[in-house]
Amino acid sequence: MSAAVLSAVIAANLALAGGVAAVMVLRGPIRRRMGAGSAYLLWLTPLLCALAALAPAPMATTPLAPIVLTVGKAAREVVPSALVTPMAASLALLLWVAGAVVMAGVFAVRQARFTRSLGPLAPHPRLSGLLQGRHVNASPLVLATPWPRIVVPADFDARFQGEARDLVLAHERVHLRRGDALINALVVAIQCLAWFNPLVHLGARSLRLDQEMACDEAVLARRPEARRLYAETLLGALLVPRAVPFGCHWPAGGAHP
Incomplete structure (x- = not known):
């Protein structure tokens, strides 16, 4: 039993890796030719590849079927059915579960620390549907609190006004929708x-970059005349200093293109 589960884990990870590698190659050309939204949709491929590797008889009716079926079949063939001895399989499976629990704890701690750094969250006094923190010099973002809500900094009203405020909130509302x-x-x-x-x-990380650019694209599709103001608003906004696991924001550590 342990060997079968371990074999499935390895097969799914090989398929995931193959799917991610394919998307990393294709996302740039697809974004240039078909837009950021299409590049974002490409990220369904790794998940479908993993499911194909786990399924006994994957369906071949999706548009991505050639990639999904090829990667899934290759992953199943790479992993032998009798991978290791029962004892070694049990130990490896225990290590995998322990690693998953530790990783989940790391994400939970990171989320809790970031949420505490915002201070107490309260409804915005004038804009319904928004939460306002005590932090300053930051941009709005979508944060799971525990369900997704738009959170703005304490100095939001002073830093974002008029049409610029409408644009930055439109970006976050696309994330919510x-x-x-x-x-x-x-x-x-x-x-x-x-x-x-x-x-x-x-x-x-690359998925989040494509997610944000797809969101930018959706906002500008509705407000093409505001392209310059939107770009200036993004340039004037400060990025989140560290990654937030459960939320939407431009990933820390890089400038917006």
């Missing part, structure tokens, strides 16, 4: 289960 925070929570869960897979963590 699309359920991006829930997607990011699913990505975190996959990172915990695939904690030993470096390509999964690399893909998680």
Whole structure:
């Protein structure tokens, strides 16, 4: 039993890695030719590849079927059915579970620390649906508190006014409508289960970049005349200093293109 579960874990991770590698190659050309939204949708591929590796008879009716089926079949063939001895399989499975629990704890602590850094969250006095923290010199973001809500800094009214305020809030509301925070929570869960897979963590960061650019694209599709103001607002906004597992924001450590 342990060997079968371990074999499934390895097969799913190989398929995930193959799917992430394919998306990393394709996302740039797809974004240039078809837009950021299409590049964002590409990130369904790794998940479908992992499911194909686990399924006994994957369905071949999806548009991504050639990639999904090829990666899934290859992953199943790479992993032998009798992977290791029962004792070694049990130990390896225990190590995998322990790693997943530790990784989940790391994400939970990171989320708690970030949420505490915002101070007490209270409804914005004038804008319904927003929470306002005590922090300053930051940009609005979507944060799971515990459900996704838009959180703005204490100096939001002074730093974002008029049309610029409407644009930055439109960006966050696109995240809410699309359920991006829930997607990011699913990505975190996959990172915990695939904690030993470096390509999964690399893909998680790239997915968030594509997610943010797809959101920018959606806002500008509705407000094409505000492109310059939108860019200036982004340039004037300060990025989140560290990654937030359960939320939506431009990933820390890089400038917006």
